[in-house]
Amino acid sequence: MKFFQYDRRRNKLEYKTKLYGRIFITVDPKNTTQTCSTCDHVMSGENKLTLKDCEWLCPKYRTHHIRDVNAAKNILSKALQSV
Numbered sequence: 558m559k560f561f562q563y564d565r566r567r568n569k570l571e572y573k574t575k576l577y578g579r580i581f582i583t584v585d586p587k588n589t590t591q592t593c594s595t596c597d598h599v600m601s602g603e604n605k606l607t608l609k610d611c612e613w614l615c616p617k618y619r620t621h622h623i624r625d626v627n628a629a630k631n632i633l634s635k636a637l638q639s640v
């Protein structure tokens with residue numbers, strides 16, 4: 558059922574995007590949350606982020622991230638690489 562709802566929302570978004578002359582791009586969501594958008598370090602093992610980690614520091618350069626903002630930057634980056 559959840560997949561059906563996801564597909565409906567996705568289809569609606571794709572329709573609206575095309576309606577307004579925009580480009581609709583899908584990306585592989587793998588590691589978009591776990592990857593530092595500044596240095597590409599991927600959190601893994603004991604350092605892997607959980608849903609409780611709303612903010613985190615990248616251990617490589619101590620960059621502060623807000624989880625969803627960081628993931629959005631990674632998704633945008635993947636999308637731009639695909640065009």
Ligand SMILES: [Zn+2]
Pocket residue numbers: 593594595596597598615616617618619620
């Ligand atoms: Zn980093």
